[in-house]
Structure formats: structure tokens, C-alpha cells
Amino acid sequence: MSRDIVEPEEARIYGIGYRSWKRSFQPNSKRFLFLTWEEIKLIARPRWPLYVFISLRLIFFIFEVLGILNAPPSGIPFEQYIPFKQFYFSRLINSGSPMLGLTDVLLVFYAGSSVLSRDRLSGAYSLYFSRPLTRLEYLAVKFSAVAFYVLSFTWLPAIYIYLALGSAYDFKPVDYLKWEYLQYLVAVLGYGLLIILLLTSFVLLLSSYLKKGWYVGVILVALPIVSSIVYSILVPLEVQNPSIYVGPFASSIYILAWFLDIDKTVLVENFGLFDATLITSVSYVGSMSASIILALIAVFLGVLFVRIRSLEVV
Amino acid sequence: MAKSPLIVFEHVTKWYSGNVIGLNQCSATIGKGITGLLGPNGAGKSTFLKLATGQIYPNIGQVSIFGVNPFANTGIFTKVGYCPEQDAFWSWMTGKEFLVNLSLVHGFSKKEAKDEAKRVLEIVGLDDARADRRIVTYSKGMRQRVKVAQAMIGDPELLILDEPFAGADPITRAYLGKVFEKLKKKGVSILISSHVLHEVEAFASQIKLIYRGRLLAEGPVKRIRQLIYDHPHRIFIKTKSPRKLAQHLIIEPSVSSVEISNGGKNSSLWVLSKNPYEFYRTLPKILIDTGIPVEEFQSVDDNLQAVFDYLISR
Structure with a gap:
């Protein structure tokens, strides 16, 4: 029995060859924005964590409004209550941590813990690193996507507390934009940015080394616990400025106080921060802590870049 | 050039x-x-x-x-x-x-x-x-x-x-x-x-x-x-109809022997060919004519191994 030889269907070739692109590629900034947006969509793709985080923010919002309305003792109008910035500060630190609390740590963990390990395990490194995309650009995309995703949630309470407080203090619409008040919102957003950049760079660094995302979670939970244990040892010893030695987790409150220009005595008398008696001044501890955080961000990102730069796609 | x-x-x-x-x-x-x-x-x-x-x-x-x-x-x-x-x-x-x-x-x-x-x-x-x-x-x-x-x-x-x-x-x-x-x-x-x-x-x-x-x-x-090609060539074919495919293959001049392994649903064939070039040209025709679906197809490297053994032993 003889058979015909099968010829496969004819291949079609369009313009392949030594064709050089006469057109230039789009600017790197546009590509960066596109890739960052794609990465954000990827982080937000599983819907239920997104709904959980949004729900938590809404619940905090309701509690905030109720908390603000019930804050002044009855009969005392808001204008005669504590100054705006103090009230803002108190809502941020005393109302179940609506900002930079557990939710935000969970957010950073969720968004960033597997962002690099996922690419490593899925083989996506070989897709990215066989394109004219530098490793620095790749890292910048990942970092920006995680930071933006988390910040969109983290900044939300800062904004709605500002708006709710403004309403309580009888702000006219134009008052919200007056620098006299707006500076406090900017300070709080800046504080949030600082902390989220620190957490994001730390989590991405861990993600580049660890094989499983939940390892990152363990470290994220362990660090504040260890910090508070060390802090509780230092305070009875009356070590001056103990929070500086313990690190960002203990000192962040002083950064916020420094940004909002809250006095040391106010911290002790109005907020019961008796540890504040050990500090030299709010501005000293705040500025030192902010500097340490900036230095840590630089170190984390530097190590991360060296790590990605020398990474082999095995 | x-x-x-x-x-x-x-x-x-x-x-x-x-x-x-x-x-x-x-x-x-x-x-x-x-x-x-x-x-x-x-x-x-x-x-x-x-x-x-x-x-x-x-x-x-x-x-x-x-x-x-x-x-x-x-x-x-x-x-x-x-x-x-x-x-x-x-x-x-x-x-x-x-x-x-x-x-x-x-x-x-x-x-x-x-x-x-x-x-x-x-x-x-x-x-x-x-x-x-x-x-x-x-x-x-x-x-x-x-x-x-x-x-x-x-x-x-x-x-x-x-x-x-x-x-x-x-x-x-x-x-x-x-x-x-x-x-x-x-x-x-x-x-x-x-x-x-x-x-x-x-x-x-x-x-x-x-x-x-x-x-x-x-x-x-x-x-x-x-x-x-001085050495025999072994080909692995995974199909749900191994016996039917074997019937068609064994009559091909390029096929020396056909062996069926695991007679169940996930059966496969081992084909030995002395003229693989001819075999690879005729196989698609057989598959199209008979409509037998092939799940996996692999040319194992035994023949190449034999060449390497030969080259090393020289």
C-alpha cells in the first residue's frame, strides 16, 4: 500500500527578514505607565481580597464619622474643642488604626509578597528579560505597581477623615483647599507614603529571596512583635529616645507627630504617650526616624536592584 | 555578506x-x-x-x-x-x-x-x-x-x-x-x-x-x-486508539516495528523506524486519513545517544 506524501499547509510569512523598524518605539515613560497599570490589574485580579479591603475601609469610614461626631464632650462645639491638627492626629492614631494599621500591613503583604516570586515560578522572567526592557525598568514597574495599589487604600482614610473633620469644623468648600488646613492632609499623605515605600521595598526584597509568599507574612508579623518586645525592655531602663533604636515600627508615631507639629507635652497629656517623656523632642525623634526610614528604603532598593541585576533565569 | x-x-x-x-x-x-x-x-x-x-x-x-x-x-x-x-x-x-x-x-x-x-x-x-x-x-x-x-x-x-x-x-x-x-x-x-x-x-x-x-x-x-541515521530511530506516540494506529503504521515501509504499551485508556505506541525522514513525512497523512487523535508525540533521543556513544568511543 502506497501513500501520498503529505505537505503541510503552506506557511505564510509577512515582512520577516532584515527589516529594521524605521519607527521609533514609544517613549519608555509610556511603556512604564502601561506596564505599571497592567501589573496593578494583575494584583487586583482576584476580586475577593479587593472587596475585603474596600469593605474594611467602608467600615472604618462609618466608625470614623461616628467617632468624630461623638468626640467632643456634650455641649462643647467643635470650634472650642482641641485644635484641628490635634483632632486629626488623634483620629489617625486612636480610632482602631484606620491608616497604617493591620489592614495596610495585610495589603502590602497581599500585593507585594508574591509579585517577584510569582514571576520567578511562572517563568515570566524569561518573557520580561528577553525583551528590550532593562531590569531596572522591570523593578521600577513592580515597585510602583505595589506601592500605588497599597497607597490607594492607605491614603483613603487620611482623605476621608480630613473631609469628615472639615465638615465637623464647619469648613466651607474653599477651606478644604486652604494651605492652613491642607498642609495637614499633605503631611499625613507624606507620612503614609514614607511608611508604604518602606514596607513595599522590604516586602519586595523578601519576595525576591523567598520561595513562598507566606514566609514574607511571617517576617512581617514577627518584626513589629520583636520591636515592641525590645521597646518594652528599653522603656523601663529609661533609655533616652528608645524608639530610634527599635526602628520604624515604634517610631512612626513620632514621625506623624513631627509632620503635624504636635508638641511633646501634648503627646504626654492629651494622648497618654508616657513614653514621650523619654524623648529629647518630637522633631528630633521624628526627623531621625524619618531619616532612618529613608536610609532603609535606599538600602532595600539597592540590594533589590543588585539582586535583580545579577539574577539568573535558570 | x-x-x-x-x-x-x-x-x-x-x-x-x-x-x-x-x-x-x-x-x-x-x-x-x-x-x-x-x-x-x-x-x-x-x-x-x-x-x-x-x-x-x-x-x-x-x-x-x-x-x-x-x-x-x-x-x-x-x-x-x-x-x-x-x-x-x-x-x-x-x-x-x-x-x-x-x-x-x-x-x-x-x-x-x-x-x-x-x-x-x-x-x-x-x-x-x-x-x-x-x-x-x-x-x-x-x-x-x-x-x-x-x-x-x-x-x-x-x-x-x-x-x-x-x-x-x-x-x-x-x-x-x-x-x-x-x-x-x-x-x-x-x-x-x-x-x-x-x-x-x-x-x-x-x-x-x-x-x-x-x-x-x-x-x-x-x-x-x-x-x-545509521542507527535505528524510536518514536513515542500517545493516543487513545493505539491498536488502530498500529494497524496503519505497521504496513508502512519506513516502520520496522510497533509496540503497544499499557492497553488501557492512556495507551501509547513505540515505533521503530529505519527511515525516520520518510516516516515523519507520512505520519501526518495517516493521522488525517484515519482521524486518530494524537495526544503526545516525541522522538526519543536513543538514536542520538548511540551516536554520542560512538563518537566518544572513537
Whole structure:
């Protein structure tokens, strides 16, 4: 029995060859924005964590409004209550941590813990690193996507507390934009940015080394616990400025106080921060802590870049 | 045309953790045209290609591609397209979305990226409804086509393809073979790895045999083919109708014997051929005529192993 030889269907070739692109590629900034947006969509793709985080923010919002309305003792109008910035500060630190609390740590963990390990395990490194995309650009995309995703949630309470407080203090619409008040919102957003950049760079660094995302979670939970244990040892010893030695987790409150220009005595008398008696001044501890955080961000990102730069796609 | 080599390996040694040697004192040059990199599984082919594309770096020696060190040098990928061996997909996307996204990573604008995805899909014969299906639903053959397509994004001068035929059905193999032939005619250089000579002999002008991390032989395809086809060739076919397929195969002059293993649902055939070239040309016709579906198809490297044994023992 003889058979015909099968010829496969004819291949079609369009313009392949030594064709050089006469057109230039789009600017790197546009590509960066596109890739960052794609990465954000990827982080937000599983819907239920997104709904959980949004729900938590809404619940905090309701509690905030109720908390603000019930804050002044009855009969005392808001204008005669504590100054705006103090009230803002108190809502941020005393109302179940609506900002930079557990939710935000969970957010950073969720968004960033597997962002690099996922690419490593899925083989996506070989897709990215066989394109004219530098490793620095790749890292910048990942970092920006995680930071933006988390910040969109983290900044939300800062904004709605500002708006709710403004309403309580009888702000006219134009008052919200007056620098006299707006500076406090900017300070709080800046504080949030600082902390989220620190957490994001730390989590991405861990993600580049660890094989499983939940390892990152363990470290994220362990660090504040260890910090508070060390802090509780230092305070009875009356070590001056103990929070500086313990690190960002203990000192962040002083950064916020420094940004909002809250006095040391106010911290002790109005907020019961008796540890504040050990500090030299709010501005000293705040500025030192902010500097340490900036230095840590630089170190984390530097190590991360060296790590990605020398990474082999095995 | 200048005869400057595209890729140069100078005394390159690469080892992995655990003292596993990937490549051992390998010196080679890859020129223009199509070069087949042949060797059994674990011979060092993927290591060779990863070194050439800068996915990994050599422990000893130097690698250059287009005259530059490729490691983490993503600029070369304006000229080089790389198809990795392992599946690396964003499998929740459709084939078209995947290629559009990679085109955007490459630096194309949105409009150009769509055109580019369409172009490469046409080349690999997926420019139909299948392109709009999610990759997760693709057969192995379709995945291979998409992988090859992504390597062609940006019209590279040099394609580096790591086992593009692995696991693909005979029709896909034949189709891609035709594509590479056409590319060759258009002046595109290709470095393609395989563990079976017949897969590359139709279009490769030069063959490099690699074994246990060492370059064992190199030369024109005719000489290598003669060397290899002196030995019997074994082919593995996984099908739900092994007996029916065996009936049709055994009457073929190119088939020496057919063996059925595991008589259940997941049965497979082992075919021994003395004339594999003829066998690979007639098999697609048999499959089309009989309508027997093939789930997996592999040319095992026993025959190549025999050649290597012969070369080593000389």
C-alpha cells in the first residue's frame, strides 16, 4: 500500500527578514505607565481580597464619622474643642488604626509578597528579560505597581477623615483647599507614603529571596512583635529616645507627630504617650526616624536592584 | 555578506549549585544562517542558549552576541528573539492578548502592538478564532506556536529557539518547519535546539552536537545526518486508539516495528523506524486519513545517544 506524501499547509510569512523598524518605539515613560497599570490589574485580579479591603475601609469610614461626631464632650462645639491638627492626629492614631494599621500591613503583604516570586515560578522572567526592557525598568514597574495599589487604600482614610473633620469644623468648600488646613492632609499623605515605600521595598526584597509568599507574612508579623518586645525592655531602663533604636515600627508615631507639629507635652497629656517623656523632642525623634526610614528604603532598593541585576533565569 | 559570527563562546564553563556542570570548556561560533544545536536531554543545550541570550552568566570564559556581553543586556533583544524551552505564559490571557502585551513590553505603541501580534499570529498559523481563546485551553502544539510567535515580535535578526518542537503534534512540527525554512530564505538567522536531528535537518545548514556539557562535533547537516541515521530511530506516540494506529503504521515501509504499551485508556505506541525522514513525512497523512487523535508525540533521543556513544568511543 502506497501513500501520498503529505505537505503541510503552506506557511505564510509577512515582512520577516532584515527589516529594521524605521519607527521609533514609544517613549519608555509610556511603556512604564502601561506596564505599571497592567501589573496593578494583575494584583487586583482576584476580586475577593479587593472587596475585603474596600469593605474594611467602608467600615472604618462609618466608625470614623461616628467617632468624630461623638468626640467632643456634650455641649462643647467643635470650634472650642482641641485644635484641628490635634483632632486629626488623634483620629489617625486612636480610632482602631484606620491608616497604617493591620489592614495596610495585610495589603502590602497581599500585593507585594508574591509579585517577584510569582514571576520567578511562572517563568515570566524569561518573557520580561528577553525583551528590550532593562531590569531596572522591570523593578521600577513592580515597585510602583505595589506601592500605588497599597497607597490607594492607605491614603483613603487620611482623605476621608480630613473631609469628615472639615465638615465637623464647619469648613466651607474653599477651606478644604486652604494651605492652613491642607498642609495637614499633605503631611499625613507624606507620612503614609514614607511608611508604604518602606514596607513595599522590604516586602519586595523578601519576595525576591523567598520561595513562598507566606514566609514574607511571617517576617512581617514577627518584626513589629520583636520591636515592641525590645521597646518594652528599653522603656523601663529609661533609655533616652528608645524608639530610634527599635526602628520604624515604634517610631512612626513620632514621625506623624513631627509632620503635624504636635508638641511633646501634648503627646504626654492629651494622648497618654508616657513614653514621650523619654524623648529629647518630637522633631528630633521624628526627623531621625524619618531619616532612618529613608536610609532603609535606599538600602532595600539597592540590594533589590543588585539582586535583580545579577539574577539568573535558570 | 560579512562572515562575522553572531554568537561567540570562548572556553565557556557554567555550573549550577550542587556542582552540576551545564557547560564545560565550550568554544563555539554561530554564524549567519540556521544552526541546529543537537544533544540528548540534559546535554547542555538549554544552558548554551540561556548563556547566549544572557539569561545566565558563565562562571568561566566569555560569551558575546552581536559583539556584546549578553548578560542582563536587554538591548540585544531589539535584534534577538528568544523562545524558552519551558512554558512561560500569562495563561489567563488569550493568545492574542498575550502577544499584544509582550509587544507592548517590547516597546510598541498600542496600535502597533495589535498589528505586531496579528502579524506573528499569521506567521505561526494561529490567526483565526483560536487566537481569541485563553491560553490555558491550548493544546501543546498551539502553545508551542504561541511561544515561537512571541520570539518573532519586533522582527529579530536572530531567533534563538529552545526545543520549539518539543511535545508538538506532527502537523505543528511540519508547519513550524516550513516557517523556519521561509525565514531562512528571508535572511533570518536561527539557532535552534533539539534532541532529534530530523526536526532541524530540513532547514539547518550547520549542526553542533553537544553532550554532557561539551561540544562534541560540528559540521554540515549531511555528515551529521549520515552519522545518526545509521542507527535505528524510536518514536513515542500517545493516543487513545493505539491498536488502530498500529494497524496503519505497521504496513508502512519506513516502520520496522510497533509496540503497544499499557492497553488501557492512556495507551501509547513505540515505533521503530529505519527511515525516520520518510516516516515523519507520512505520519501526518495517516493521522488525517484515519482521524486518530494524537495526544503526545516525541522522538526519543536513543538514536542520538548511540551516536554520542560512538563518537566518544572513537
